[in-house]
Amino acid sequence: MDEKSGGLAGITVGETAISTVGKKGKGLTYRGYSIEDLANHARFEEVAYLLIHGTLPTKVELNTYKKRLIQGQSLPIAICRVLEQLPVKTNPMDVLRTAVSTLGCLEPESLRHTAEFIADKLMSFCVSSLLYWYAFQTNDQHLTVISEQNSIAGHFLYLLQGHVPDAEFRKALDVSLILYAEHEFNASTFAARVCTSTESDFYSAIVAAIGTLRGPLHGGANEAAMKMINQYDDVPSAEAGTRLLLEQKAVVMGFGHRVYKESDPRTSIIKPWAKKLADRFGDPKKFLIAEAIERVMWDEKKIFANLDFYSALVYFYLGIPTSFFTPLFVISRLSGWTAHIREQRANNRLIRPLADYIGPDPRPYVGISERT
Numbered sequence: 001m002d003e004k005s006g007g008l009a010g011i012t013v014g015e016t017a018i019s020t021v022g023k024k025g026k027g028l029t030y031r032g033y034s035i036e037d038l039a040n041h042a043r044f045e046e047v048a049y050l051l052i053h054g055t056l057p058t059k060v061e062l063n064t065y066k067k068r069l070i071q072g073q074s075l076p077i078a079i080c081r082v083l084e085q086l087p088v089k090t091n092p093m094d095v096l097r098t099a100v101s102t103l104g105c106l107e108p109e110s111l112r113h114t115a116e117f118i119a120d121k122l123m124s125f126c127v128s129s130l131l132y133w134y135a136f137q138t139n140d141q142h143l144t145v146i147s148e149q150n151s152i153a154g155h156f157l158y159l160l161q162g163h164v165p166d167a168e169f170r171k172a173l174d175v176s177l178i179l180y181a182e183h184e185f186n187a188s189t190f191a192a193r194v195c196t197s198t199e200s201d202f203y204s205a206i207v208a209a210i211g212t213l214r215g216p217l218h219g220g221a222n223e224a225a226m227k228m229i230n231q232y233d234d235v236p237s238a239e240a241g242t243r244l245l246l247e248q249k250a251v252v253m254g255f256g257h258r259v260y261k262e263s264d265p266r267t268s269i270i271k272p273w274a275k276k277l278a279d280r281f282g283d284p285k286k287f288l289i290a291e292a293i294e295r296v297m298w299d300e301k302k303i304f305a306n307l308d309f310y311s312a313l314v315y316f317y318l319g320i321p322t323s324f325f326t327p328l329f330v331i332s333r334l335s336g337w338t339a340h341i342r343e344q345r346a347n348n349r350l351i352r353p354l355a356d357y358i359g360p361d362p363r364p365y366v367g368i369s370e371r372t
């Protein structure tokens with residue numbers, strides 16, 4: 001195998017009309033719209049609709065869509081019972097994986113429960129499942145999961161905080177959801193497409209994607225980045241600590257990207273939100289520490305902060321538990337995954353690549369009594 005194709009780096013494995021990532025002159029676009037325009041002007045629900053249905057919704061379509069999202073907030077009683085069995089130490093990504101899988105047993109994909117129907121339900125459903133499990137395991141509380149908030153960010157913050165969220169906080173979370181929604185053939189999306197290519201069901205593809213996103217080299221990087229920022233008390237210790245990590249050839253979480261080589265276009269959108277929240281709380285310490293890490297990474301290695309790095313800080317300022325950072329990525333990326341599952345189904349061929357064999361030459365079988 002060509003050394004460069006390890007991890008399929010640089011290999012084009014298919015076509016997509018959903019997004020452009022790092023393509024010359026195009027930046028990051030979702031169905032042709034720049035990520036900057038979407039983050040500045042749209043709400044996450046418009047973006048999710050755009051990804052899943054292919055066009056920006058009209059006012060009527062958006063209102064109908066939001067109503068469907070609100071309907072998805074409720075949890076079947078069987079889901080509540082399952083969530084109550086999951087120990088408090090469960091990784092919240094495993095909670096989501098289990099909740100989605102269980103829903104697939106209760107309401108399997110069918111002519112009535114189409115992929116689009118399930119997708120619309122899953123975004124609110126995942127928020128409700130996560131917060132229900134959290135409230136039950138931490139406070140022994142059966143949380144009322146219907147918030148009536150007509151946005152995913154609003155629903156999440158309402159269930160987490162117990163009241164109607166501040167508009168600026170909701171907007172900050174909304175922007176991060178827009179930025180996380182879609183990113184071409186990233187690992188979790190590819191996993192969803194591979195699963196879909198076998199003509200498996202929608203839930204299975206989403207479960208495969210959640211499991212793939214869980215890893216620290218992909219979605220888990222935002223949690224790992226926050227834990228790293230938390231290790232430092234001030235700017236000098238952050239600078240020294242980052243230099244030490246680089247000397248030790250450690251991977252610094254929240255930095256670098258497989259496709260982007262000079263910068264991540266999403267970082268310049270999310271970073272000002274981290275700053276805005278730091279200023280609003282009069283608590284710039286974590287932001288300054290993060291900037292110090294970013295500075296050292298660039299000066300020493302020319303490696304840039306990716307979306308995960310400053311998203312982590314936005315979530316920190318919003319008071320979101322660190323272990324919920326990657327689940328938020330799931331909730332947003334459900335829209336991109338759904339778009340890709342639909343695209344794969346529309347022009348499907350089994351994804352089945354080849355491998356170069358590097359094992360032993362053919363040899364005779366050795367009976368168990370003759371083995372040493």
Ligand code: CMC
Nearest residue numbers: 186216217218219221250251252253254255256257258306
């Ligand atoms: N910290 C330290 N060195 C790094 C980092 C990093 N975060 N990222 C890349 N490098 C170095 C790497 O050590 C290598 O150096 P050298 O050529 O001296 O051996 C060089 O940069 C090329 O790196 P690579 O590992 O070949 O790049 P890759 O395309 O295989 O990996 C990556 C991409 C995202 C897995 C990697 O940058 C990484 O592990 N980053 C940290 C995890 C992270 O933040 N992941 C989130 C990615 S963005 C959101 C998402 O898509 O999920």
